[in-house]
Each structure stands twice: as structure tokens, then as C-alpha cells.
Amino acid sequence: MLNTISPAAKADPNIALAGEIIGACVHCGICLSHCPTYQVRHEENDSPRGRIFLMKEMYERGGAPDARTVEHLDRCLTCLACEAICPSGVEYSRLIGHGREHVAAHYRRPPAQAALRRVLAMLLSRPRLFRMGLAAGRVGRPFRALLSGPLRAMLDMVPTAPLPAPSPVDRPQVFAAEGTRRMRVALLTGCVQTVLDTAINEATIRLLRRHGVEIVVAAGAGCCGAPAEHMGDSGRALPLVKANIAAWLREADGPYGLDAVVVNASGCGTSIKAYGHALRLDPAWAGRAARISAMTLDISELMERIGLLPPVVPTGLRVAYHAACSMQHGQRITRQPRALLAAAGFTVLDIPDGYMCCGSAGTYNLLQPAIAGELKQRKVAAIRAVGAQVAASGNIGCMTQLAGEVGIPFVHTVQLLDWATGGPRPAGLEG
Amino acid sequence: MRMPDPDQGVIARRGALAARLRAIVGAQWVLDDEAERRPYRCDGITAYQATPLLVVLPASTAEIRAVLAVCREQGVKIVPRGSGTSLSGGALPLEDGVLLVTSRLCAIVAMDVENRVARVQCGVPNIRISEAARPFGLCYMPDPSSQMISTIGGNVAENSGGVHCLKYGMTSNHVVGLEAVLMSGEVIRLGGGFQGAADGELDLIGLLTGSEGLLAVVTEITVRLVPLPEAARVMSMSFASVEDACRCVGAIIGAGIIPAGLEFMDRKVLNAVASLLREEHDPRTAALLLCELDGTAAEIDALIERVRGLAEQAGAIDIRASRTEEERERIWRSRKLAFSAIGKMCKDYYCTDGTIPRNRLPDILDRMAELSRTYGLDYANCFHAGDGNLHPIIMYDAARPGDLDKAEAFGADVLRACVDMGGVLSGEHGVGVEKRDLMTHQFAPADLRQQQVLKCAFDPEELLNPGKVFPSPCRCAEFGRMHVRGGEMRFPDIPRF
Secondary structure (H helix, E strand, O other): OOOOOOHHHHHHHHHHHHHHHHHHHOOOOHHHHHHHHHHOOOHHHHHHHHHHHHHHHHHHHHOOOOOHHHHHHOOOOOHHHHHHHHOOOOOOOHHHHHHHHHHHHOHHHHHHHHHHHHHHHHHHHOOHHHHHHHHHHHHHHHHHHHHOEEEEHHHHHOOOOOOOOOOOHHOOOOEEOOOOOOOEEEEOOOHHHHHHHOHHHHHHHHHHHOOEEEEOOOOOOOOOHHHHHOOOHHHHHHHHHHHHHHHHHHHOOOOOOEEEEEEEEHHHHHHOOOOOHHHOOOOOOOOHHHHHOOOOOOOHHHHHHHHHOOOOOOOEEEEEOOOOOHHHHOOOOOOHHHHHHHHHEEEEEOOOOOOOOOHHHOOHHOOHHHHHHHHHHHHHHHOOOOOEEEEOOOOHHHHHHHHOOOOEEEEEHHHHHHOOOOOOOOOOEEE | OOOOOOHHHHOHHHHHHHHHHHHHOOOOEEEOOOOHHHHOOOOOOOOOOOOOOEEEEOOOOHHHHHHHHHHHOOOOOEEEEEOOOOOOOOOOOOOOEEEEEEEOOOOOEEOOOOOOOEEEEOOOEEEHHHHHHHHHHHEEOOOOOOOOOOOOOHHHHHHHOOOOOHHHOOOOOEEEEEEOOOOOOOOEEEEOOOOOOOOOOOOOHHHOOOOOOOOOOOEEEEEEEOOOOOOOEEEEEEEEEEEHHHOOOOOOHOOOOOOOEEEEEHHHHHHHHHHHHOOOOOOOOOEEEHHHHHHHHHHHHHHHHHHHHHHOOOOOOEEEEEOOHHHHHHHHHHHHHHHHHHHHHHHEEOOOOEOOOOHHHHHHHHHHHHHHHHHHOOOOEEEEHHOOOOOOEEEEEOOOOOOOHHHHHHHHHHHHHHHHHHHHHHHOOOOOOOOHHHHHHHHHHHHHHHHHHHHHHHHHOOOOOOOOOOOOOOOOHHOOOOEEEOOOOOOOOOOOO
């Protein structure tokens, strides 16, 4: 699409890039077919093509965007189904990412909204604070019927079951490979995941060790920065990004080296693979960031490279594989998780309309509870229709959104792979 | 592109009109904020843009009827829009007109497997019908390349085609029933729940299909479903000259073979696709034909051998036939990526759509080459060869002043040449605003007038999608026709037939 963004505005390299991306869009509308918010709302402003138009106008006019524009940009899940389906290769992820930064820099949100976003960006990236927040939430949960909107959504999200104790595996340390060491990797243990479901990292570490991989939980690494980045808050995101890059490069350039940075939460993986882009304009960090992005692998990519050991347990279960958006659209990983589950002896069942987001989308279910709720109901119905015995996914966000609703246990893909190759049966799958 | 002058009086009443419409469809489904109206400025062709007066998103036939009633009472124009994928500007808004968006009417009302029909609301995307029919071994055949999102209502309005329409027919061959709202306020139902239900009456379904939103707002469509072909294989045939490829097209059709699809791609398209996919193709290839054959396995095998023979006679330098589904998809991929590949090669492109008798293919391709030299703009060809439906892709740079005008003039000359060679202005994209001013080249004044008389019979106030299709206003009022207004005929005391 032709745009008339002024040369002065394009002096900002992010706006210049936005102009190029907008220029690649031919307004064909194919993206609408895969956009969850369009499928719910049927309104152009809540579609990728509509948002591209809104951003074009935002940059052409310059200055602060209007409240309606912000509302529609906020409604984007960043699931990136549009980018995966786009015949013209429009890099929507970068466009919306910089669009959000532009909004954050120029638009004054109403105070309550601004405060909520600040709290979320802070809580989610710090496991100890998040744990305390959840404890407070459990106290508040009985009163949630009195509330509506994001606060109600936050209290609804507070798990009813007791939180697991912090796992010793999530502290900085090195786990030796079993048998001959084939590889040495850094594992992102994450932020939210270390609080909500410690079994995922534990299963990942067992699985990797069993396959001859040495694992480093690097000191100084932590949240990938995605919660803040999704809200356009690069000021809060970038220090986290740099801390991770520094921590992993210390290992990579240390005496033992690193073959990969491994991520078992696809939302985080998508973010880390984009570190190179996020810091491309920072001469001090651009090269280092690109290096980390290039060595980052989802656990399913790594396991496929290594080759899964033959299963030792005849599991024989029917698994509904839920492809997280950050996995299938953000990282375009579609084949590997299914192939691994099949190799481990499971019968893998696809979920109808599998391209659709479950509504979790990072902090989306807290900030946009109405649309998130609708998408969740659709996904739950689709999973129930499959007739599986267990559901699996590669992203903690989706698991939190869907577990407890689908009528079957919901686990991480690595937990099933770990079980099949000699690990314990995942909790919840007993009996 | 000149559109009717906006009525400033109507624009001044935007607020009051929005309030009236909100009472019908609910507050959130009327967009009057300028920021929210802007993304509706264009459809699939971005060269033509206008911000609509209001955007209205009704959810039912009853709501559409009520919206039309308010517009008629207020003298406000209406532009219907499905998903906004038209390539002729059919859904180009009017600054003094309501944009009536049908995307919320998206229910598949009934699947009738025994009668092999599906009854669907107008806002259902084309592909959803086939998805719903697949478990029964059926599908909805017309497949415009926008089928993932273009609505069946929009397909009916434009009489859309697609790769498979060579064998299976256009949208008009697949509609067995319609529900439509007329400007008079009537809701009409044509045809019915089985194929042939409309046979006893004047073919109003045929009339409304392809009427580009000028006659009525189609709200529900009953479409024919056909059995999914048991199998399909595609042949890829390279030719060292465009003439050889054209001759092969004629030979295949002339031999009585009806391929499921027969597509042409020229060297520029092949180069663009090859660079996009980082693949290589035979440098001797000047044109490639893709010929899909479907049916039972034995039938396909026999046809492939016949087509192979015809292609060899026409001088093909390389002939391949897919053996597996993966191979078939790989061969089709180049065709499906053609337009985006061209899009990557140039700043902007303009793709138009005309149809010629198949035997004139070499002539029109020569003419295009000549026009390209005259205008100094590059072009490429990728089109439905089997039915002579051309899609010349004219490359230009919208940022360079005058380039768009040149591209449009180039496209217009190609379309004029189509008409001069015995063809027509449109194959499947419709006339819209894009080809509106060329209509006089295809139709004599009397022909156009007769079409306008028909338009006036449906929409005497000319409120439905004005400024499209016809190069001049219909001037219905000047006919001195009698039409019934509020149940009152003019001169009610004069005896009638």
C-alpha cells in the first residue's frame, strides 16, 4: 500500500521500516481469514489488514494516535497467524511491535489502564513478585464476582490448586549429561513457568540429560522480556533482553561453550529469536543479540536434531496436540512436536481450526478478557471434539488458559516425551 | 476516477443518521469515528479510495431491511461490502453513502446432503462451505483465489470464477436459490432448496448473480454442492515460445478435453517465482502451462496421455505430471505465489481482467507487448488460459507521479483490445469502478440504456452502489416510468393491463 509517511518521520528507522512493511501489503485480505479477532468481531478494524491501515494513518498523521486506533491495536493478540498466511510476506510482527512502541511513547492511557499494564509487566517478569501476587490473588479470589474487566480476569486466572514449591532445578547450575556428552545447551527456565508449573523444566532437564545433553541454567538469565515488549514497553523489556544475552554469551564464550539456547515456552522462544531485531540499532548489542537469536532453538527443534530414544513405556495414548501460536506462527514450528510425539508412541490428533489462538496470548487474557474468553470457549470445544485422552502443548500460557476446562489432563509436550523415554508419568495422568 | 459529487447535505446529517442506524443494529455496529471508517476506504484494489459516510455491520436480513428502509427514507446511498476483496472496486465506498458490511451474517444455515445443496448467509467465506461439505464427500466448486476470505455474497455479486470454473462453471452455475432485500423494502426468495427449484420462473437468480450490488442486497444463498473429485493430477508443460503454448491450449480444448484448470504463466512470472522460492527453471522456457485433470484414477491416467501427446505436437520442451499429492501441491505452488512474487519484484502492480475467444490468445499477447513498449511499463502474464480469461499484471511505481495513470491507460488499452478481438471487458473481477468508463467500448448506447432500465426497475432512486458499472447516471426519474411509491401508482385512475 502506498503511504505518505513524511521523510522527517522516516528519519526514525523504526518508522522507515514500518513504511516499507506497509508498502509490501497489497490489501488482498487473506489475513482476515486467519485472524482470531476478526473471526470473533467480523470488523475490519479488528483485522490485520485494518490494523495495518490504522498504523499507516498513525504514522502519516504523526504524534499521538487517537483512542480508537489504540483500542484496535490493543485488541491484536500478536498470534501472528496473519504473518504465517500472508502471500506477500508482510512482516506484521515487526510492524505491530514498533506500532506498540509508538503508542507507548505518544499516547497517554487512562490512569487505571496504565497502572494495570505497569503492574503486569513488573509482576510477570519477576517470579518472586509474581508468586506474592498470586498469593494475594488467592485471598482476593472469593470476592471476584464483585468485579469486572481485567481485575476480574486476573482473579479468575489465579490457580485454585496450591502453587508448587519453587523447584531447585530453576536455580543457576549445571546438569551433567547422562552417558557421553553430545551437546551443551543453556536452558531458559523462564519467569511465569517457574512459579506456575515447575514440572515442565524438571521434565525438560531429565529428557535432555537422558539424551546426552549437558544443561546450564545460566546465572543472570531470567524473563525473556516478552510481557513488557507485548505492551510496547521497550524501556522495561530491553534490560531483561540484555541480561539474558550477557548471561548466555558468558557461557558460550566460556571454557565449555554452548551449542544452543533451548527454550521450552514457545512464547519466550519467539521473543528470543527476535532479539537480533530488537537490538539491531544498538551498535554495542546488535551483533551479540543476533548471535543469541541464531543459536536459539525450541526444545522440539533440538530434540528432532538429536533424535528421540526409542520409547520404553507403551503409553498408547491419544494426544490432542495444541499448537501454540508462538510455536506454529511465530516460529513456524509445526512438524517437529507432532513427529516427536508420534515417535514416542502416542497417537497424535490435530485440533480443528488449529491455526486459531486460544486467547491466552501473553497478558492478553488479562487485558482483553471478553475476546480472550470467547476464543478460549472455541478452543475448548474444538479440543473436546477431538476425543483425546490428554492434550499437549509447548507453551505455558496456553496450558494455563486451557487446563481445567478441556476435561482431560493438559501437559507440556516434553512431559510426554520424558515419560515415554523413561521419566515419571506426568502428574494428572495417573490412573 | 470520477465518482458522483458527494451530497454535502447528507454528510451534514451523519450524526443523526448514525443514531437512527444504531437503534437498528446496536451502538457498536455503526462506525462513525473517522479513524475507524478509514480502514474501509478501499477493497482489494487500493488505487481507488474514499472514506465512507458511515460503516454499518448488521447481523440479520431483518436488520439489513431496516437499514435500507432508513436509507431510502433519508435518500442515503448504500454500498454493500463483504470482506472487501473485490479487484474492480465494487465495494469502493462513497463519502455520502453508508457502507453496508455483511461479514456478521456468517452462518451456514443448512447442509442438505440429499439434495446436495447448502443454504448459507451472505457473509460466509467461500471456503467455509467446502469445509462444511467435506465430511459428506462434497464441495462447493467455484474457487476464486480470494476464496479463503471472500464472501459468498460477494462472489454472487461479482459472479466470481477461479481456476476450476473452466470445468465446473462460474458462481452463476452453482446458485440454486437466493434471498435478497430490495430497495422497496421487500424481502424476496428466489429458487429454493434443490437444483432446478427456480426453473419455473423468470431467471431472476441469473439476473442478480453478477449484478455487482446494483440491484439488491443478497442476504442468503443456496448453493449447489458437487462430489469431491476422487483424484486430481496436474501437468506442468514448458514451451520455448508463447505461440506454442497458446497452440497447445487450443489443441487441448479442441480435442474435447475439459481440464479442471488450465493456467498460463510467462517467463517473467516464472523468473519472479523462481527467485522467490530460490529455485531454478529451464532457461529455454518462454511459457508454462499447468493443466489439472480430475476424476477417477483411470480417467486421469488416460487424459494425461492424451494431453501429453497434444503438448508434444505443439512443441513442448518439458512435460511433467504429478504422481503424488505433494508433487501436485508443489507444481501448483508456483501459480499460487505468482502475484506475490511479482509484487516483490516491482513497487506496485495493477492486475486487470478481460476475456477473449481462446483462438485469439496469440494476438492479444502480441498487442500487450506492443502496448508495453508504448507506455514504457513492464508487464507479466499469468492467467486462466483455458477460458481465455486474461490477467495482465502491469508493473509501476505508485510513488512516481503519473505512473498509476500510465498503468491504468495501459490496462484500459488491453481491455479495449480484448473487446476489439471479440472478447469482453471482464472475466471474473466485475466492472465496478475499474472498468466502468470502458463500458461504452463494449456496449452501444442502446445496450447500456436497456441495462439501466433494468437497474431502475429495482432501484428507481439509484441508491444502491451508484457510480459503479455504468459510466453515466441511470436517470431513472427521467424515464417517465411509472413506479409504485408507498403503494400509490401514478395516475391510479388510468386503466392498466
